[in-house]
Amino acid sequence: MSAEDELTRLRAQNAQLQRELDRLRGSGALQQSAPDAANGAAATATPSWDGLQHGLNKEQIARYSRQIVLHSFGVQAQAKLCRGSVLIVGAGGLGSPAALYLAAAGVGRLGIVDKDSVELSNIHRQIIHREADVGVHKAVSAAQSCRALNSSIQVEVHCEGFTPANAVQLVRQYDVVVDASDNAPTRYLISDACCAVGRPLVSGAAIGTDGQLTVYCHGADGPCYRCLFPEAPAAGNCARCVDAGVLGVVPGVIGTLQALEAVKLLSGIGEPMSRRLLVIDCAAGRFHSVKLRAKSASCVSCGTSPAITAASLPSYDYAAFTGQAAANDAAPKPLQLIAREDRITPAELQQRWVAGPCCTARHWQGCVRGRASVLRYLYKLAAECPSSLPAPARLPGCRIASQPDCVVLDVRPAEQFNICHLPGALHAPFKHFDRHLDQVKGRLAAAAAAAGPATSGSSQDDPPPLYVVCRRGNDSQRAVARLRELGIRHGVDVVGGMEGWAAEVDPSFPTY
Amino acid sequence: MVKVRLEFSGGLDLLFGNQKAVEADIPQQSGHQLTVAEAMAWARDNLLTDRPELFMKGSSVRPGVLVLLNDTDWELCGELDALVADGDRVTFISTLHGG
Numbered sequence A: 001m002s003a004e005d006e007l008t009r010l011r012a013q014n015a016q017l018q019r020e021l022d023r024l025r026g027s028g029a030l031q032q033s034a035p036d037a038a039n040g041a042a043a044t045a046t047p048s049w050d051g052l053q054h055g056l057n058k059e060q061i062a063r064y065s066r067q068i069v070l071h072s073f074g075v076q077a078q079a080k081l082c083r084g085s086v087l088i089v090g091a092g093g094l095g096s097p098a099a100l101y102l103a104a105a106g107v108g109r110l111g112i113v114d115k116d117s118v119e120l121s122n123i124h125r126q127i128i129h130r131e132a133d134v135g136v137h138k139a140v141s142a143a144q145s146c147r148a149l150n151s152s153i154q155v156e157v158h159c160e161g162f163t164p165a166n167a168v169q170l171v172r173q174y175d176v177v178v179d180a181s182d183n184a185p186t187r188y189l190i191s192d193a194c195c196a197v198g199r200p201l202v203s204g205a206a207i208g209t210d211g212q213l214t215v216y217c218h219g220a221d222g223p224c225y226r227c228l229f230p231e232a233p234a235a236g237n238c239a240r241c242v243d244a245g246v247l248g249v250v251p252g253v254i255g256t257l258q259a260l261e262a263v264k265l266l267s268g269i270g271e272p273m274s275r276r277l278l279v280i281d282c283a284a285g286r287f288h289s290v291k292l293r294a295k296s297a298s299c300v301s302c303g304t305s306p307a308i309t310a311a312s313l314p315s316y317d318y319a320a321f322t323g324q325a326a327a328n329d330a331a332p333k334p335l336q337l338i339a340r341e342d343r344i345t346p347a348e349l350q351q352r353w354v355a356g357p358c359c360t361a362r363h364w365q366g367c368v369r370g371r372a373s374v375l376r377y378l379y380k381l382a383a384e385c386p387s388s389l390p391a392p393a394r395l396p397g398c399r400i401a402s403q404p405d406c407v408v409l410d411v412r413p414a415e416q417f418n419i420c421h422l423p424g425a426l427h428a429p430f431k432h433f434d435r436h437l438d439q440v441k442g443r444l445a446a447a448a449a450a451a452g453p454a455t456s457g458s459s460q461d462d463p464p465p466l467y468v469v470c471r472r473g474n475d476s477q478r479a480v481a482r483l484r485e486l487g488i489r490h491g492v493d494v495v496g497g498m499e500g501w502a503a504e505v506d507p508s509f510p511t512y
Numbered sequence B: 001m002v003k004v005r006l007e008f009s010g011g012l013d014l015l016f017g018n019q020k021a022v023e024a025d026i027p028q029q030s031g032h033q034l035t036v037a038e039a040m041a042w043a044r045d046n047l048l049t050d051r052p053e054l055f056m057k058g059s060s061v062r063p064g065v066l067v068l069l070n071d072t073d074w075e076l077c078g079e080l081d082a083l084v085a086d087g088d089r090v091t092f093i094s095t096l097h098g099g
């Protein structure tokens, strides 16, 4: 996208010119014009009023007046915000409200780091982006929203992401860092960079209906992320929004609280959440804060003789330390876990079973309404003469499942299965797969019986076809392998799962 | 028996039959006060509904889980050897990464 690159380049240039302008204004080389000069009011080059040496102009005083008149905040705190800077790592669910509130509050300079682009499935929680921003760099889109909210602040865009190569140099340019990232390796990296450079870090996280918030690397005894978690959790213990889901408001609450903590740190008011962890359970409506340990003298990042420093950090292998790559919202890599001959592509599956045209969206809406209603529909079709139906009414997915002598096993979690599935598919979530073994055997027996006496006698040698599907085709291979261990040896994996089915066979199948 | 409230947060409730809190009566060895290590092992043996390695690693908690005794980081009260008395709360919080 060369136009996009050009836009980014011009924005960076603009930000630099803005900085230069501010510098000249600050040095008195330029006279600062009053904001209402255009209306013919007198310029304030030589103000006819006295105030504390806070440096705020008339427009700033008007804009931030409601917090300036606040007893516990005041004009000096506002002036610190206007002179301050915050780096927000991640323009997602946490970064969205954090950036908007910090822009609105008048933080003089915001840096927004994100290397991803906006997707439609982000917007339910990443409220800084609009529908029209789908496909745009998140950092660019977020900066646009911040500038629209407050044109008097500087917003800097960092589209290259937060990496060991640029972490120290980025953190060094800002007063406070907000960790609004979505994965463990980036969280360790941000914490290490803040320790190395000596910046306070406002850390927030959210998944499902749970949220957490704390401040790291602050004050004499505030711990860092590594002080609390010196050993990284196994990758399998890190739930991701893309798999586990997240209620949009939850990161909204945490991100808003992160903005609050950043405001407190910049302005010097209140008690930052250092050595305290706020735990919120939005389902139960419980907010609870607990007391945390002090920093550890032996911490490799913030201890008395740290192994990770500004110099050594760029060569630290975060992927190896955490056992996972930093791109957390990405789809897992497609794996080849079982023999190729035990797998079948969605297109092959369709060819084997169906000759009709593709499903229509209308019919899938029927699937979404519930399996029972679709089955009723299919039974009704079968009772009438199916061959007399108009061609568009033939449903490949539905007809696979309506074949009584085959079994489709769907191993996705219930939340995903309930969105949409092949009608008649037997649901056996992989997480508790063994519990469903009897159901699988029962369905296979029923299918064998339906196939008729001609084949039922030899059903041991030639059992009813068994197709196993999941979301993307990894768990279904594990399920096929597990079936084998449990004595069912003829299961066939559908390559690419339901996403593959949507891509190859039925574009109207809802993906998520 | 020691009456202890065990709490599971940050997704750990999913490992304990979706229970966020359990009022437990935990047996103690005669002459000894109950420790957090024993309470943890009791939870693993009596309440855990999922694989043990999602909760513990060796005799301690797995990496990424904070343990609190009455809302205080167990590091400040003796970690595994911290003593648990009647009415105490032991909380296990899995650190979140999402955003």
Ligand SMILES: [Zn+2]
Pocket (backbone or CB within 6 Å): A223, A224, A225, A226, A227, A228, A295, A296, A299, A300, A301, A302, A303
């Ligand atoms: Zn540390």
